[in-house]
Amino acid sequence: MKFIVCIFLLFQTSFSFCFAESSDSVNYGTLICKEVTSVYDGDTFRCNIEGVHPLIGNRIAIRVAGVDTPEMRDKRPEIKALAQQAKQFTVEKLKFGKVIELRNVQRGKYFRIVANVFIDGKCLGSLLIENKLGKVYTGGKKAEW
Numbered sequence: 001m002k003f004i005v006c007i008f009l010l011f012q013t014s015f016s017f018c019f020a021e022s023s024d025s026v027n028y029g030t031l032i033c034k035e036v037t038s039v040y041d042g043d044t045f046r047c048n049i050e051g052v053h054p055l056i057g058n059r060i061a062i063r064v065a066g067v068d069t070p071e072m073r074d075k076r077p078e079i080k081a082l083a084q085q086a087k088q089f090t091v092e093k094l095k096f097g098k099v100i101e102l103r104n105v106q107r108g109k110y111f112r113i114v115a116n117v118f119i120d121g122k123c124l125g126s127l128l129i130e131n132k133l134g135k136v137y138t139g140g141k142k143a144e145w
Contacts, residue, residue, distance in 0.1 A: 026106060031115070033062070033100035042069030042086025042133055043125075044112070045094060049102075061112040062102060067125035068137035070145045079145045086133040093119050093127065 033047035040046070043064040049057040069090075070083035094100060097119035108114035117124040128134030135143045 028105040028107075029103075031102040031105055031113075033102060036094045036100070039087060039091045039094065041072045041083055042090050042128055043067055045090065047100070061110070062117065063108055063112045063114045064117050064125045064128070065104065065106075065114050066116065066137060067128050067134040068142050069128060069134045074145070076145075082133065082145065086128060089128065089131060089133055090124065093124060 031052070032050040034050040035048040037046045037048060037059050040061075044061060046059045046061050048054075049060060051057075069086040070079045072080070072083045072087065074080050074083060099118075099120055101118040102113060102115035103118060105113055105115045125134065129136060135145075137143070
């Protein structure tokens with residue numbers, strides 16, 4: 001029985017990769033993060049999603065839609081410092097938020113979820129931009145820092 005389940009999951013996963021390109025524009029609605037498990041940088045974190053099977057809903061990477069923050073691995077010290085500030089800002093917002101909603105959920109590159117992240121009704125992307133820790137990003141080439 002385990003063998004059949006493994007084959008089914010393998011087939012289903014392989015099949016979905018074939019059509020990953022076309023599913024980018026699909027909107028999956030709203031999801032709730034029940035627990036944030038890690039924060040990579042200002043616009044990327046991992047969480048466990050409420051009501052989704054742990055196999056696909058635990059420790060799933062989330063990319064904040066519409067914003068780009070400086071990269072943690074940037075070689076320039078001033079940009080790396082700004083990246084640390086953006087990460088800390090996101091950590092604090094997620095840590096003290098009571099309700100973390102993922103709205104307009106889509107699948108992006110690298111199997112991440114791309115979504116508008118709302119913490120207690122406030123848009124994280126907008127907060128990052130307002131605090132000069134992020135820039136508007138709508139796809140394509142990212143702005144220079």
